[in-house]
Amino acid sequence: MTAEPTTDPREAELAALRAHVAELEAQLAEQTRTTARLVADAQEKLYWLERWHIDLDRLMARPGAIPALNALRRVRQVVWWLRVRKRRLLGG
Amino acid sequence: MSAPRSVSVVVPVKDGERYLRELLDAVLAQAADAPGGLDVLVIDSGSSDRSVAIAREAGAEVVEIEPASFGHGRTRNLGAERTSGDIIAFLTQDATPLPGWIAALLEGFGLADDVGAVYGPHRPRPDTSPMIARELEAFFAGHAAGGRDGVSPSLQREGDDAYLSNVNAAYRRDCWEQLRFPDVPYSEDQAFAQAMLAAGWAKAFHPDAAVLHAHDYPPVQFARRYFDEYRGLRQTIGHVEGFGVRSAVRDVRSLVAHDRAWMREHGYEGAQLARWTARSAVHQGSRKVFSALGSRADRLPAAVQRRISLEGTAITAPGDAGNPAAPASETAAMAVSGKPIRAASRPLAYDAVRRYAHDGPAPLLDPLPGQDADRPLHVACVIPPFSRGSGGHNSIFQIMSRLERAGHTVTYWVDDTFGLMAADRPARIRRDIQEWFAPIAGPVFKGFADWYGADVAVATGWQTAHPVALLPGVRGRAYLVHDHEPEFYATSVEAHWAADTYLLGMHHICASPWLADIVAERYGGSVSTFDFGVDHAVYHRTGAPRREDTVVLYGRDVTPRRAVPLALMALKELADRRPNLRVLSFGDAREIDLPVDYEHLGILSQRELAQVYNEGTVGLVLSLTNYSLIPQEMLACGMPCVDLAGISAESVFGADGPVALSPFDPVAMAEVIDRLMGDRDEWRRRSEAGVAFVAGRTWDVAAEQVEAGLRETLARRMAAGDAPAAAAPRSGA
Numbered sequence: 124m125t126a127e128p129t130t131d132p133r134e135a136e137l138a139a140l141r142a143h144v145a146e147l148e149a150q151l152a153e154q155t156r157t158t159a160r161l162v163a164d165a166q167e168k169l170y171w172l173e174r175w176h177i178d179l180d181r182l183m184a185r186p187g188a189i190p191a192l193n194a195l196r197r198v199r200q201v202v203w204w205l206r207v208r209k210r211r212l213l214g215g
Numbered sequence: 216m217s218a219p220r221s222v223s224v225v226v227p228v229k230d231g232e233r234y235l236r237e238l239l240d241a242v243l244a245q246a247a248d249a250p251g252g253l254d255v256l257v258i259d260s261g262s263s264d265r266s267v268a269i270a271r272e273a274g275a276e277v278v279e280i281e282p283a284s285f286g287h288g289r290t291r292n293l294g295a296e297r298t299s300g301d302i303i304a305f306l307t308q309d310a311t312p313l314p315g316w317i318a319a320l321l322e323g324f325g326l327a328d329d330v331g332a333v334y335g336p337h338r339p340r341p342d343t344s345p346m347i348a349r350e351l352e353a354f355f356a357g358h359a360a361g362g363r364d365g366v367s368p369s370l371q372r373e374g375d376d377a378y379l380s381n382v383n384a385a386y387r388r389d390c391w392e393q394l395r396f397p398d399v400p401y402s403e404d405q406a407f408a409q410a411m412l413a414a415g416w417a418k419a420f421h422p423d424a425a426v427l428h429a430h431d432y433p434p435v436q437f438a439r440r441y442f443d444e445y446r447g448l449r450q451t452i453g454h455v456e457g458f459g460v461r462s463a464v465r466d467v468r469s470l471v472a473h474d475r476a477w478m479r480e481h482g483y484e485g486a487q488l489a490r491w492t493a494r495s496a497v498h499q500g501s502r503k504v505f506s507a508l509g510s511r512a513d514r515l516p517a518a519v520q521r522r523i524s525l526e527g528t529a530i531t532a533p534g535d536a537g538n539p540a541a542p543a544s545e546t547a548a549m550a551v552s553g554k555p556i557r558a559a560s561r562p563l564a565y566d567a568v569r570r571y572a573h574d575g576p577a578p579l580l581d582p583l584p585g586q587d588a589d590r591p592l593h594v595a596c597v598i599p600p601f602s603r604g605s606g607g608h609n610s611i612f613q614i615m616s617r618l619e620r621a622g623h624t625v626t627y628w629v630d631d632t633f634g635l636m637a638a639d640r641p642a643r644i645r646r647d648i649q650e651w652f653a654p655i656a657g658p659v660f661k662g663f664a665d666w667y668g669a670d671v672a673v674a675t676g677w678q679t680a681h682p683v684a685l686l687p688g689v690r691g692r693a694y695l696v697h698d699h700e701p702e703f704y705a706t707s708v709e710a711h712w713a714a715d716t717y718l719l720g721m722h723h724i725c726a727s728p729w730l731a732d733i734v735a736e737r738y739g740g741s742v743s744t745f746d747f748g749v750d751h752a753v754y755h756r757t758g759a760p761r762r763e764d765t766v767v768l769y770g771r772d773v774t775p776r777r778a779v780p781l782a783l784m785a786l787k788e789l790a791d792r793r794p795n796l797r798v799l800s801f802g803d804a805r806e807i808d809l810p811v812d813y814e815h816l817g818i819l820s821q822r823e824l825a826q827v828y829n830e831g832t833v834g835l836v837l838s839l840t841n842y843s844l845i846p847q848e849m850l851a852c853g854m855p856c857v858d859l860a861g862i863s864a865e866s867v868f869g870a871d872g873p874v875a876l877s878p879f880d881p882v883a884m885a886e887v888i889d890r891l892m893g894d895r896d897e898w899r900r901r902s903e904a905g906v907a908f909v910a911g912r913t914w915d916v917a918a919e920q921v922e923a924g925l926r927e928t929l930a931r932r933m934a935a936g937d938a939p940a941a942a943a944p945r946s947g948a
Contacts, residue, residue, distance in 0.1 A: 145583075145584075152591070152593065155624060155667075155668075156593075156624045158667070159593075159624050160656075162658035163645070163657055163658040166642040166645050166659065167642070167645075170642045170643065170645075172642075173640035173641070176638075176640070178389075
């Protein structure tokens with residue numbers, strides 16, 4: 124007489140749930156790794172701001188900060204536009 | 216601070232027309248010295264003279280407040296709030312800045328990154344009486360670097376003099392924002408200075424940031440002013456000026472003699488000298504009497520106080536307030552009351568101990584399959600504050616950086632209870648770690664506001680153990696034990712709490728078998744061990760010619776467990792035997808009192824240390840607790856060393872290994888060093904044994920050992936299947 128394969132639906136469900144938990148744990152671990160790396164990268168970029176205690180939020184809350192930033196962006200757009208034109212003209 | 220900084224000058228005023236025009240002109244003339252811009256705010260609290268008009272004419276912004284709402288701290292906070300300069304400079308209405316004042320203030324902030332305040336001297340005006348002029352000169356002369364003869368700016372940090380005066384002081388805005396002036400009747404500047412130094416900020420004195428300022432009055436008004444001043448000191452800090460007839464006469468004579476000497480130096484002679492000598496005697500005598508009287512002003516009737524006080528005010532004795540008609544018996548019953556103090560805004564020191572006692576440890580999550588074997592872990596490393604050269608932190612970061620390279624994720628959490636690194640932000644701390652210790656890759660967090668759990672939370676010093684026990688979302692807790700820290704303290708709560716940390720149910724990863732034995736036997740904790748590594752790229756034999764008369768001393772006298780006084784005695788004995796002895800001391804910026812000539816090396820870089828270890832004959836590195844990294848690094852450079860017998864060194868180096876062990880006796884220690892210096896065979900044997908001993912000691916190996924300890928932490932959790940045994944909370948919460 125040969126043994127019948129287990130067909131208890133609860134065991135199958137438990138196995139599926141365990142696999143799902145393992146998958147979620149793996150996702151969480153990956154998320155933790157990514158978070159740590161992103162924060163570390165941000166700290167690398169923010170070093171000089173933090174070194175000099177420059178608070179961008181406070182800086183931008185000052186009167187005139189937003190117009191100044193917008194003006195800077197416009198100047199940058201003009202510079203880019205000029206560069207593109209120059210490249211096209213010179214064929215670079 | 217090289218970036219342009221804007222400066223806001225704030226001047227609280229009441230009936231200050233006498234010097235206000237001169238003051239504002241002097242400030243505005245220096246606008247070019249503030250590259251980020253200069254603005255001036257005058258806060259008038261009810262002047263009846265032309266102060267407000269003068270301020271407006273000069274172009275200053277004027278804010279008028281009710282006289283009753285004035286407070287030294289409160290009003291200056293208002294001034295800081297109403298301005299936007301990166302630097303907020305405060306002047307009193309009778310302090311006229313001298314040329315170069317703003318430039319010197321900004322230079323003061325550039326002395327170090329953590330300078331939160333800069334102050335300068337008060338110089339006498341031309342008509343200031345000689346007694347006051349001398350006092351001012353003498354007082355501020357001691358503030359410059361180099362002492363009384365110094366002319367350079369100086370820096371003060373925690374433990375240094377907390378003097379700061381808002382007559383002439385400037386603050387970095389973020390420092391003021393962090394602390395703000397307390398709302399106290401007097402001495403808000405002194406209170407701020409104490410708080411900022413305690414929070415890890417530095418302050419600077421710049422001798423060129425000078426103002427003309429002297430409180431000069433006729434003799435009677437001087438006496439009345441001293442009455443007010445000492446009455447205020449009694450109210451704010453409880454100071455009571457002593458008084459005795461003999462001592463008062465002696466003091467007054469001495470002060471008058473000093474005044475006369477100063478006058479002679481400054482060309483006073485003949486009748487002028489006699490007249491000012493008489494004034495000096497009256498001044499110093501009345502000061503003595505009225506300062507003592509001011510300290511006891513609460514014993515005087517209010518009417519008498521008002522007559523004496525220059526401010527025309529009176530204070531009431533404790534218990535009298537609001538009930539002047541109370542019968543004598545009731546007054547006596549009410550007499551015992553204290554000065555009301557507001558609750559401190561800072562958290563309680565070591566508050567995690569209290570929270571642990573109340574709540575107990577946070578529940579642990581179940582470890583995941585494979586975390587006790589080879590699955591990558593998220594390790595949260597909780598560290599106490601540090602400074603450059605910290606040996607314990609070097610070990611932590613060397614190991615953690617290698618765990619990162621092995622595939623683990625490590626996050627670093629600075630638990631800074633006392634605000635020792637308050638001025639440093641996470642990115643700065645991270646870079647400091649990378650530059651001073653090891654190239655870590657993980658992020659750094661200050662405090663636990665952003666805590667997001669970890670597979671293993673690691674305590675790395677006793678102060679971090681209770682906070683780690685409280686962290687939620689953790690599968691295991693480990694304790695990287697570098698030393699038996701209760702021994703760092705005299706009988707104290709710190710000693711008790713440090714001992715308690717070995718009872719929190721963590722797994723202990725100990726930095727020597729000696730330490731592991733203590734934790735296991737004395738506290739019943741689970742233990743594994745790791746060995747300190749050596750950076751062989753730095754510490755190795757260079758083949759440079761080695762001197763035969765040189766003892767290299769770890770002279771860190773500020774750390775009592777390094778037994779420096781004993782080492783000094785041994786060196787004195789040794790110098791008597793070896794007249795040509797050369798002693799090099801390192802490990803402390805401060806010089807030590809050694810009764811033989813020596814060379815003070817201060818704090819050296821690792822490369823410099825390796826050079827010294829390759830040049831010296833014998834190292835003298837004592838430890839009354841666990842051994843340190845230094846003996847191993849000396850051995851790696853081929854220099855044998857001497858440590859104390861009967862403590863931890865045997866457990867690491869063996870009884871007759873590369874380290875020569877000495878009894879706790881200066882004469883015997885001198886003999887051990889003398890023998891090692893004189894016996895070439897023994898020296899060579901220990902030198903070779905040392906190089907061989909440390910050959911296998913690397914930070915890679917240490918990291919593997921610590922990783923095994925972390926795995927064991929999780930394995931024990933898996934085996935236990937529930938939270939570790941730990942001290943139960945004391946409340947039902």
